[in-house]
Amino acid sequence: MTAETAGTAAVPITLLVVDDHPVVRDGLRGMFTSASGFEVLGEAANGVEAVDLVARLDPDVVLMDLRMPGGGGVDAIAELARRGARARVLVLTTYDTDSDTLPAIEAGATGYLLKDAPRDELFTAVRAAAEGRTVLSPAVASRLVARVRAPGNEPLSSREREVLALVARGTSNRDIAKELFISEATVKTHLTHVYGKLGVKDRAAAVSEAYRRGILG
Incomplete structure (x- = not known):
């Protein structure tokens, strides 16, 4: 084991998993628990719980779903930004429409991935988010680029x-x-x-x- 590997193992990236589906939370917890370099500190079923747990647990990265009963992800992201939370928010959702991606990124999300992302891509994204680097799934990145380039963004005189x-x-x-x-x-x-x-x-x-x-x- 190299010194670098030992350092990574000694100081894992801490996570909070936020999703309204218990099966999804269980799956993500199991995935990250079985991989080296990560530690899942807790889970939340909605955005309101997420904000409270971030304040209590201070994770490095929050894996945030968007559409959840009892408190959506975008509002939670905005509230965490307002509070100056240290945690980086990585959106993990099934939705890639403009009405979902743009508000989440504008609210302060560090990254945006879809739930069909391969596990290695998800691990890489979490590491990047922990370092403060922006991570976007290819589908979301393409949509954002297309929106910027599309007609209709220039205001009328x-x-x-x-x-x-x-x-x-x-x-x-x-x-x-x-x-x-x-x-x-x-x-x-x-x-x-x-x-x-x-x-x-x-x-x-x-x-x-x-x-x-x-x-x-």
């Missing part, structure tokens, strides 16, 4: 909002030009920019998307 508001009232390009004291060609240019930013192809879709996003009230 004040003039583009004015044009869109008039379009929503059913105003023609010619009448929009008259009302805003610009040429009809300029109106068309603004609309082209609006379509690109909203990721749509026509006036009706632009208005619908603008209402959906709250751009038009």
Whole structure:
């Protein structure tokens, strides 16, 4: 045994497992207990319990599910960040939709893995999280990159909002030009920019998307 290995064994990475399914908690506890270099300090069935146990046990890493009755993972992550908890949170869930991944990462999660990740990948992720390094499953990383690159992330200018508001009232390009004291060609240019930013192809879709996003009230 090398000195490095001995050091790792002597100071294991401590874990808190948070999941509302007992079978999942048992499986994760067994997996990490059987591997060298890890110690499971406790388990929680929801986010509220997790916050309380983190305060009491001070783990290095929290394996956090997201959708749990009695207290979700995102709220727990945000509360741990608010309290300045030392623990790093590694989300481990079955959900990889934007509505799950983005709030969790914005709340302060260090990493995000899916439950179908191979055990070696999970071990590596926990070690990385303990060191404060960001860990994302390939599927989640791809979604985040796609979201950043996708149309619709650039805000509309004040003039583009004015044009869109008039379009929503059913105003023609010619009448929009008259009302805003610009040429009809300029109106068309603004609309082209609006379509690109909203990721749509026509006036009706632009208005619908603008209402959906709250751009038009």
